[in-house]
Amino acid sequence: MSFKEILGQEKAVALLKGAFLRGRASHAYIFVGPAGVGKSKAAISFAKLLVCPASRQAEPCDACPSCRKADAANHPDIQVLSPDGQFIRIDAVREACRRLSLKGFESSTKVLIISDGAALNDESSNALLKTLEEPAPDTVIIILATSLKAMVPTIVSRCQRIVFSSLQESVIFEVLRRDHGVGEDEAFYLSRISEGCMEAALRFHQEKVFMQRNRLAAAWMKGEVGLLGSQGRGASPKKESRQETEMALYLLAGWLRDILVAKISAEKKYFINADRIDDIMHLSRKLNPEVLEGALKLVAQTTADLKANVNMRLALARLNSELQKIA
Ligand SMILES: [Zn+2]
Numbered sequence: 001m002s003f004k005e006i007l008g009q010e011k012a013v014a015l016l017k018g019a020f021l022r023g024r025a026s027h028a029y030i031f032v033g034p035a036g037v038g039k040s041k042a043a044i045s046f047a048k049l050l051v052c053p054a055s056r057q058a059e060p061c062d063a064c065p066s067c068r069k070a071d072a073a074n075h076p077d078i079q080v081l082s083p084d085g086q087f088i089r090i091d092a093v094r095e096a097c098r099r100l101s102l103k104g105f106e107s108s109t110k111v112l113i114i115s116d117g118a119a120l121n122d123e124s125s126n127a128l129l130k131t132l133e134e135p136a137p138d139t140v141i142i143i144l145a146t147s148l149k150a151m152v153p154t155i156v157s158r159c160q161r162i163v164f165s166s167l168q169e170s171v172i173f174e175v176l177r178r179d180h181g182v183g184e185d186e187a188f189y190l191s192r193i194s195e196g197c198m199e200a201a202l203r204f205h206q207e208k209v210f211m212q213r214n215r216l217a218a219a220w221m222k223g224e225v226g227l228l229g230s231q232g233r234g235a236s237p238k239k240e241s242r243q244e245t246e247m248a249l250y251l252l253a254g255w256l257r258d259i260l261v262a263k264i265s266a267e268k269k270y271f272i273n274a275d276r277i278d279d280i281m282h283l284s285r286k287l288n289p290e291v292l293e294g295a296l297k298l299v300a301q302t303t304a305d306l307k308a309n310v311n312m313r314l315a316l317a318r319l320n321s322e323l324q325k326i327a
Helices: 010-021 039-051 065-071 092-102 124-133 153-157 169-180 186-195 200-205 207-223 239-261 272-284 290-309 312-323
Strands: 028-032 078-081 110-114 139-145 159-161
Touching: 010 039, 010 159, 028 039, 039 065, 039 078, 039 110, 039 139, 039 312, 078 092, 092 110, 092 124, 092 139, 124 139, 124 153, 169 186, 169 200, 186 200, 186 207, 186 239, 186 272, 207 239, 207 272, 239 272, 239 290, 239 312, 290 312
Parallel strands: 028 139, 028 159, 078 110, 110 139
Antiparallel strands: none
C-alpha cells in the first residue's frame, strides 16, 4: 500500500505529504468524503509513512520491516479501531487512547485510525475527546468519515479536515481496466453508473451488473420492454430479491434516460449506455417521448416505493403494465 495507489485525490495526498515534509503533521485528522474513494488507503499509507524509518520524499520505503508490518496490518504502533456492531465501544476507545499515551514499541510516532467516525457515539466520543484535547507527543489520530454531520461537533472541531472528493469517471475506468482487468465496454458503463464511488463500481462488477444490462438491452431490442425482460411482467419476486429489483430499476432508469437523450443528441459522451448507442438510437426513433418520460417517472416512483417498503409485487405490476404502453 502506498500513496501511488490512490488515484484522483491529488489534493488530499499533497496536503498530507506537505505536512509530513515540513514536520508538521497534525495530531488529529478527519478524512471526509464518499465511500470508496481512497480514504482508508490514504490513512494506511500516511500511517506507514509516519512510522517508516527509511521514508524518502514523503513516500514510505515499502521495504523495511516497519513497512512490511504496516502492510500486513500488524504494526504495533498503528492501531485501527472499527465498530463492534453499530458503534465503537467506549472501552475500545479508552484502550486505544491508553496505548497511544505509552512509548512507541518500534517507532517514536504512534498512529490510531478510526475507520468510521459516525460509529463514535456520545460516550466513545467523550472518551476520545480527552486525548484530542491533550494529545501525547508524537501521536496522530485519523478519523475516516463519509459525512461530518453524523459526528459529535467537538470532535470535528479538534481535527484537521482533509477532504476526499468523488472520483472522476475516467479514474474509475482506469482502475477497473488496469487493476481488475475489466473489459473496455463494461469499465466504461460501470464508471458511468457508480457515481464517483470505486467501491460501488467494484461491487457492480462482482454482481455482474453489466451482463444484467446486456440482458435488458437484448430484451428491449426484441420488443420485450419489461423491467428486465425476464423479471417482472406480473411476476412475484421473492422477498430477498428486493435489492436485485432496486438494481434492475436503476439500470432501467439509465436505459430509458438514454433513449430520451437520443431524441436530442447522438453524441456518445452524453450516454450512460454508450456501448449500445446503435440500439438506443433505434429505440429512440421508434418510441414516443411522452410515454418514455411517463415510464421514467414511474421507475423513480417505484424505486422510492420499494425503499419505503410498499408491496413490491403491486408496485412492479403497475410499472410493468405502464411499460407495456411503450411497445
Ligand atoms: Zn519503510
